Structure formats: structure tokens, C-alpha cells
Amino acid sequence: MQVTSPVRFPLVTGSKTYADITEDICHHVESKPSREWKIAFGISLLVLAYGTYCLAWTWWEGLGVWGLNKTIGWAWDITNFVWWVGIGHAGTLISAILLLFRQKWRTSINRAAEAMTIFAVICAASFILMHMGRPWLAYWALPLPNAFGSLWVNFNSPLVWDVFAISTYFSVSLLFWYIGMIPDLATIRDRATNKVSRFFYGAFSLGWSGSAKTWARYEYVSLILAGLSTPLVLSVHTIVSMDFATSVIPGWHTTIFPPYFVAGAIFSGFAMVQNLMLITRVVYKLEDYITIDHIETMNKIITLTGSIVGIAYITEFFIAWYGGVEYESYAFINRMGGPYWWAYWAMMTCNVISPQLFWSRRLRRSVTFTFFISVVVNIGMWFERFVIIVTSLHRDYLPSSWTMFSPTMYDIGDYIFSFGLFFTLFLLFSKYLPVVNMAEVKGVLRSSSEKLPEKIGGVAKERQTVV
């Protein structure tokens, strides 16, 4: 049996048995939706409805309803896209990279983090469709011979790479999430008391029996999927960054972009995981599974990635000066002191300074403070993308083309749409699917529980023999 060092923090507190874990997680799925859930869901639907109206008008009228102009052709749409894709990196990082590193603390947060990833990627994809303006022609991005001959998509273009990267990332993440959920869906199936849930959870659990042979293959499949997802998650944001880095716009044309974007993605993704988990933890009373130590560990990752992002900002600045290219250095001086100085300093404060506060043990173990910093980090990461995209574009080579960007209600409304979509999906997930991976938590219970109960196999029942 595995032995865990006493210096590791316990992953499950409160002397749980296997049956307790099942009960703690499943009863949220089995009980009727609570009043709080209904209110939250209602608000999400209203937000989604308003966003859908704005989006419908954007598509009906065309992209002219946005605040874009001839100098700034990309603004909130791509900012939001990169922001959501970045958030969508934490889930796969937690479940894949931490699995390869044998980080057992991932077990109680990976399910919700992966769900977050999938919903965030859906939101990101919605901005790709939006900024196309004519979403019904989205298939033009696929390698299909067109009607006028066999003109193909340009496989040298990072935008086409992005189509492949995002769609592969979404479908592989969905698959990984689903395969990981099959054993838990079977648990719900075997506890189901009504026909409808018996049928649906039964169908989606694919007749799972938990046999040793299936588990052995399941673990092997999980391991390979994790091995595949690790380079995949790194490739996705690398390719997103190449949308900018392979262009010749000063401020975009930098080789530091891939690692810097990946670090930023993990940074914002973990912040969003914190936001969601801190709320879920309180509402679902999961304090025994998501302990303060879990929160602290995630805060450490936020500090690490935040520091990488900070170093990247400074390196970029240094190279802009050291490289001696006039246009490049102007782009950076303009970022810091030009008309968008406030966006730049908002980014610097939120992303570089705020995570450094987590060097204090008291602050990184404070739930309220963690929640606050997570929100700050997400705001900062939105500004990072805004700064990169808009401030690099708004000063064209020709001073007569210099402009500013001001969002219209449709820019804002389409962003609101993605929030409505994200929270609607997350609320549905948290009600109808198990938010914690029960099978994996049971697997680490023996080695990582704070205190084992007398009988780990659950409530002792009368011995009986039916022959």
C-alpha cells in the first residue's frame, strides 16, 4: 500500500467512510433544486436572455454595431475569446498535468475544474463565431474544397491552426471529463429511486460495473489521455498566442508570447477555479473535501504563474528597448504612458502586484481574501488581453489613422452573453452531475484521510447469508 509522508496535508477531513463520500456528493444530485439554486439559475437565464438579444442583433445587423473602426479591427471580441480560452486551461492542467505529477489533491477539484474548462471553451468558441460576422459561413474555416474549384484553407495560417487546436482541445477535454465521470454516473444510477433518473444516468454510465478489468483499462486510458492532454493544453494557448506573434504588428511580434500566454492562462484559470470552488464549497458544504489546504495550494500556483507573467511583462519591455526597433519601443512606451495608460496599470496592478500578497500565509489561507484576489486576477487578465490587442492596434503607422476604441452596448452585451452562458451551464452541471470525483476521492481516502473511521467500508450491516 502507498505510504504518504506525514508532512502532506490531509486531503479528506472528518473521518469519512466510502459510503459517506457517496452520500455527501450524491444527495445534491438526488435532492430537489434548492431555492438558492433556483434564484441563481433564474438570474443566469435572465443574463443569458439579454446577451442572446444583443448577440442576435449583432448577427442580424452585422459587426458594424460593435465599436470597431478601420484602425482597430479586433477589440473586445478577441479579448474575450483569449480570456475565456485562458480560463479554460486550468481544468485540464489540474486533471492532466497534476495527474502525471501524482498530485493527489487534484482529486476533489478536478471534476468541477474540468467542467469549468469545457464551459469556458464553449464561451470562447462563441466569440470566434461572433467575430466572423457571418456565423453560417463558419465552415469556411474547415479544410473543405469550395464550390469554385479546389481552393483550400491556408494551412500556414495560425488562424487555421487555431481552428484545429480549439476544436481538438474542446473535444478531447469533453471526452476526458466524460470518461472520468462514468463510474460516478454509475453510482448515481445504482442509487436512483425514480425511473427517469435511473434511465438517464443508466444510459450515460454505459452499463459500468466497476470490474477489475474495466478499472485497469480505465486507469490506463486516463493515463494516456493525461499524457496527451498535457502537451495539448500547452499547444492550445501557444497557438492562440501565435495568432498575434506571427503577425508584424509592433507589440504582437514577440517570441516570448507562447510561454507567456500559457502562464497567463493557467494563472487566470486557477483564479476562476477558486471563484467557482469557493462558492460551491460553501453552498454544498464540501469543506471536508476542499479544505483550506487545497485553497492554499491553488494560491501557490496562482503566485507562481502570476510571477511568471510579471517577469514576461518586464522581459517584453526590456527587449523592446534592447532590440532597438523604434516601432516596437514606441508600442511599449505608448502602452505604459499613452492614452491607454489606465488599462496598462490596471493589468500591472492586478496581475503582478496582487498575487504577491499571497506570500503571506495568513492571506493565502483566508477564504474571503482568496475570493477577492481571484476576482482581481480575472479582471487583470482581461485587461492584459485588452492591452495587447487594442493598444497595439490603436496607433497605426500613419498618425492620421490614430484612434481610440469605445465599446457599444453590443460589445458589452455580447460579453454579458458569455457570462450568462457560462453560469447557466455551470449551475446545470452543479445540480445534475456529481461535482466531486467520488471514485478518485475514495481511491485516496485510505492514504490521505485526516483520520480513518473504524470501518472504512461503511456502516456495518447485519451479516446475512442467503443460500
Next chain:
Amino acid sequence: MAALSGKFLVGVYDDDEVILHAIPKIRKEGVKIKEVYTPFPIHGLDHALGHPRTKIGIAAFLFGLTGCACALTLMIWTMGYDWPMIIGGKDFVSFPAFIPITFEATVLFTAFGMAFTFFISNGLKPDPYPQLFDKRATDNKFIMAIDLKKNKLSEEEIIRVLRDNGAEEVNLKQF
């Protein structure tokens, strides 16, 4: 997977360590174990039961190779032969630019190919009412199934062996 039929003895265990240590002893007494069902993966269980090592990795590799070949073939054919275009003064077949999509396609084919191999080889398909020996196998119990037809020992004998080796309950299940 073939439908189960016949009479089975079902040993119910409370503890993953107990069942793991019981398996070699039970097998030593000449009882043939059909399969063990657990709520979470137990390391060493398939080895104790004498299951061969899974070959799904080979399938995964072959799917990956297919994905890699498909992506490269498509890109080299379209960009180099079917409709060559000069883009940025580069070669028609500019291999470094093909790496990202080749990688993504390799991952995509491997992941889905392997997942469906896994589903098919384990008989996992949408079936709301599967044949289960004990519903608690997905909750907190560890279930050992023994096919009476395939065992030479008598029913009573097997029950005694299971009981001696830590089974909490022994039930009879007929499909």
C-alpha cells in the same frame, strides 16, 4: 460483453485491503474467481486476479499514427499538389508550418480511437439496466463474483473459503 447467465456466488467485502489480500488465498484453495467489482481502482487487483496486461496502448499508438499520417497527407496534398499557392514566399510544402495541425490531429485520433476501443473492449454501451451482481459495488462494497458452473468445488465449500477469507456476506445470484 456476453450476457451473464447461471448461478453465481457473490462475496461482499467491506475493505479494499482485505479483498486484495484474500484473492491469492482464495485462488490457492482452488476457487476460480470470475471477476471483482470495486467502487474505485485498486492497484494490484488485476495482477492478483491474473488478468493479462491491457494492450490498449498499442491501439492508442496506431490511432495516433493514423491521425499523424492523415493530417500530413491532407496538408501536403492540398498545399503542395492540388492547389499550390505562394504564401509569404515560402515553399509550397513548408513543413514547420504543418507541425501544429499534425500534432492536434494525432492527439484527436489517439484520444477518440483509444476511448472507443476502451468502450468496445469492455462492452460499455448505453444500457440503463445492466446485469450487476451487487449495486453496492459502485458505493462502498467490494464484490467478488464466482461462477458455480466453472468451479469444481461445491457451493458450501466455496462459501466456507470466502467466509474464512474475510467476506462479510455471501449471496447467491442467479441471472
